[in-house]
Amino acid sequence: MMKHSNPFLALLHHGRAGLLPSVCARGSSPINLYGRRHQSTADRSDGLPLSGLRVLDLSRVLAGPFCTQILADYGASVLKVEQPGVGDETRQWRTSGESQMWKDEYPLMSLYFAAINRNKRSITLNLKSKQGVEIVKRLARDSDVLVNNFVPGKMDEMGLGYDQMKQENPRLIYASVSGYGADGPSKARAGYDAIALAEAGLLHITGESQGPPSKPGVAIADLCTGLYSHGAILAALAQRERTGLGTKIEGSLFESSLSLLINVGLASLNLDRHKGAQGRRRGKRLGLGHPNLVPYGGFESKDGRMVYVAANNNRQWQGFCRILGVDGLGQDPRFNTNDGRVEHRAEIDSILQKRFRQKTKDEWMQAFDGSGLPYGAINDVVEAVEHPQSHARNMVVEIQDFEAARDGVLRMLGSAIKFQDAKMGVRINPPLLGEHTSEVLATLGYNEDKILELRESGAI
Secondary structure (H helix, E strand, O other): OOOOOOOOHHHOOOOOOOOOOHHHHOOOOOOOOOOHHHOOOOOOOOOOOOOOOEEEEEOOOOHHHHHHHHHHHOOOEEEEEEOOOOOOHHHHOOOOOHHHHEOOOOOOOOHHHHHOOOOEEEEEOOOOOHHHHHHHHHHHHOOOEEEEOOOOOHHHHOOOOHHHHHHHOOOOEEEEEEOOOOOOOOOOOOOOHHHHHHHOOOOOOOOOOOOOOOOOOOOHHHHHHHHHHHHHHHHHHHHHHHHOOOEEEEEEHHHHHHHOOHHHHHHHHHOOHHHOHHHOOOOOOOOOOOOOOOOEEEEEOOOOOEEEEEOOOHHHHHHHHHHHOOHHHHHOHHHOOHHHHHHOHHHHHHHHHHHHOOOOHHHHHHHHOOOOOOEEEOOOHHHHHOOHHHHHOOOEEEEOOOOOEOOOOEEEEOOOOOEOOEOOOOOOOOOOOOOOHHHHHHHOOOOHHHHHHHHHHOOO
């Protein structure tokens, strides 16, 4: 079998000029490393917008892997580097009762890991070994993007910092994700989602008005940092088209969380600022409500189910009053403007809550149907994933050949973004730990004896 000096080229069916190094556009016939059981849909990225992009993923847990999964879903070839024998710690993050769905011989697989690592390949490298570091450098020479989430300074200590890596590949986009950023008094602190949300003020404004701060049900800080980072990577690739050079990108959980304060943050920064820090607005919890709009929230119906409604303008307010049968409320001059409604939030919410309790959730859904007004039931997770709209938009996909699952089936959430001219899907199953190590090393020119030597030494 023919080997290629470019390991990523061996993972691609064909390259593309433009965003990628010129080596990717050569007409060499690549090695097909796609095993049959990885072909969940069509194991090709042809036609996807990032087809041919090569991403070296040294990140773990959530923010970094979520970023690289988005790139992978869009067609990038993503190579995930994991610690030998252990891997990404989320491989062991199983929820209650989950272990029964996995075969006993696959202890390092979980739904958490699978949720953010599809369409990637896994290799194991010991980055504390010289051989492991050298292999990363060789892979980076032919990569477009490198993503990591080590504590600031750690990559430099290993000889894999940006200044070192740009010597290996001046076109490399080097993206770092951390808890607090590369400088400042908190730079060395470990970054965890809920801690970032807490320190950025988001937990303070989340929860019921008379209750304690509350944590969102998913890791918002991690997910938003991954989203921000993937967008920054695409921007850096566009910049590279003009300059021919890569760059370094930094994202942090704290900064992402702080940026999400949006209108609440600006209210604190600007209103009552003459009163000093003690007199400024600190944000308050409104439960399901909105700080700037009324009505905007969830109301309990006759059968105990919650219906969420929102009125962003006076036209919608009048429409809600008609459907709810409270026309008198709509004619009250105190409530003719949003300012007036916000001022009388408690009174309006109380009246609406009494009205909503007079019909069931389904009756209200039928009443609002076709009105053009914003409304919806507060669904549980089963209702959400089985919603007709979820299936109509391919937001639930099923893998029939997942080796680690006892019944071979893994249902996944689909990509939130659709491209008109490309089919999204699971091209590569979430990988087993180190599943592609030997194949990737073979493309670097390592023979079986050398690979065995590296394995026995603990380097891979």
